[in-house]
Amino acid sequence: MSLAQKLMDRVETYAAQMVEAQEKLVAVPALGPDNGGQGELAKALLVEDWLRELGLAIERVDAPDHRVESGLRPNLVARLQGGPGPARWALSHLDVVPTGPLEQWTSDPWRLRVEGDKLYGRGVLDNHGGLLASFFGLKALLEEGVAPAGAAGLVMVSDEETGSQYGLDHVLKARPDLIGPQDLVVIPDAGEDDGLFIEVAEKSILWLKVEVLGKQVHGSTPQDGVNALYAAARMMVAVREMYGRFSQSDPVFAPPVSTFEPTRKDAGVSNINTIPGKDVFYVDCRVLPEIDLARVEAAFAERFQEIAGQEGAQVRISAEQRLQAPPATPADAPVVRALAQAIQTVKGEPAKPGGVGGGTVAAYFRKRGLPAAVWCTWPHTAHMPDEWCSLRNLLDDAKVFALLFAGV
Template sequence: MTTSSPTLDLTRELISRRSLTPDDAGCCDLIGERLSKLGFKLEWINSEGVINLWATLGSGAPLMILAGHTDVVPTGPLDQWNSDPFTPEIRDGILYGRGAADMKSGLAAMVCAVERFVKARGKFKGTIAFLITSDEEGVALFGTRYVVEQLKARGVKPDYAIVGEASSNEQLGDRIVIGRRGSLNGILKVLGKQGHVAYPHKVENPIHRFAPALAELVATQWDTGNAHFPPTSFQVSNIHSGTGANNVVPGECQVVFNFRFCTESTAASLRERVEAILKKHTLRYELDWQLSGEPFLTRQGQLIEAAAKASQEISGVKPELFTGGGTSDARFISPWGAEVVEIGPINDSIHKLNEHVKVADLDRLSTIYERTLEQLL
């Protein structure tokens, strides 16, 4: 049983830092110190209290970005953890701690892969860059999104990017994420007229008014998907109304909904179609839209080929090229013009109580990153 290795040790150091989003808690300082010893130039592109590290080594093309986040989601009830979430603990070959899978092990594996690669190769073709943020699990406005905007303005053009999100399904390396659906949120307020339930002719019930529109929204086929993505889905996550009294018709009804949309639709087209349905039902309403990210898809190319070859070599299985799951910072990097993939540990425990990763997978994941770099640089 491996109880110490560079990747394991760094993962434990990162887990022990209480980096609840958007607090970096010194994680980037720790990583930056390691990278500076290799000759990386460190630049802090911080905004609104969010720590963002941009570190580069080498020159010219191709520019390979290794991307990730140091922030983690809240722990949930501490009494339901089997050990302190910020005190990494190994039990039966499993490393437990908040961020173990999402995504401090990925960051540690990337750093250690680059340490080995640089020491073994000395000079290499192109540039290696780290883009690390503490604002991925939160609003994601001042992290990778912000850094990309700043670097675009300088004319920086990436060729490849690997995001260390937990992408594997049942065993390490069995999936490589090559795309993600877009995410569009709507916060709708349907307006009515409050009054006594005994006088329906004097009120306008916003719940009743919205019900037929909701039925149409649920029944609408937004698109049929394509070879890479399932059809776009519409889901209501919350409906709230009422005054707290059972004899009062409320004056408004609040609805929160989300689209997970594929490349057959756009945020603009979905907004237009929703508002057309609301107007068709003559609703009085207020609607705020929040776009978390457009869908993206990396087409078959050198990065996918290199990553798939490395994953299969180390894991022993041919990886599935996958486009499911939630959003990640890849949604900000892909429109920048880079080929982007996500490769990381098994994702079964992310955001859960007793988050964990297999100790044996840590060095293997780091080797996957190293082998991918060797093929492309």
């Protein structure tokens, strides 16, 4: 029997243990203080016990945070020595998001409910799925007596859902030597429901607030005022001109181009017979990483000023969010190739690397020159009421991690 088959068979025996682990994890709500919780320490201690039972070398890279009773946000690093190959890392997170209104849940979100292949509860997918898949993948190597191809590491961080300042960002700043540019970093915290999508790139995000100021007058005398709504409407129409000004295309993304869309609009005057003197709207731009966001902002300013000038209005533009995406992980980077090979073995189908329109924690690695890939089987139930994950997916994802760690 091949080594890969031995590891996959071993993982297959973990089904009951995975359900039991989910039961324990779901019962410890790990909410950060920004979400009204006491942080992740109780959950970290639970997981630390499991890591210790496996015989892994454990290091805590905690971040101080006086807002929680324990005064700290735990970050776990667990390592196993391996062969001469590059180190392989799986990064998952301990914290979860709040439940939202309880009446939208079929059962208690903090108590695991099992229905056939589906496990329900807050955090079962995001991110217990990734945490357990990587944990049980490594466990399979240990129980089969297989040495990892390179050092194997599990990093389990706090604060992923509320900014990563006390989590991944802290770990990478406190231990800049921990992970090197040759290492393979996989983040099992997003993907597609067939488990074949490997995220290697993200677009930059620019959210603009546009305040248009005119002069408010009675609806019967528009000639005495400046209609801010009319000027804003012209600007909203002009937003899509940016598709032509920044028309570069990159097939790694879907859609392959940068996008520029007016989205939110604040309420203006509440009555019909007033010419509005102020109007506020917002623009959501998702921009290919190679385009400098400063150029996009300058293009909007120029065009909106032009319209404002024509209308006798004034315009103020500010960025509500400005995240310049780091360079992409190459679609043929070693981590992508190793991951794709393991996925092919487990699922019998080729994986496809691609980009996404939103930010992921992979950016923390990529901006430090560490090529990271985001992957797992992801049924898009994260943050929702009745969040669920599939036990079948969990087993298959653990097999992928076992093969990745073993380098087969």
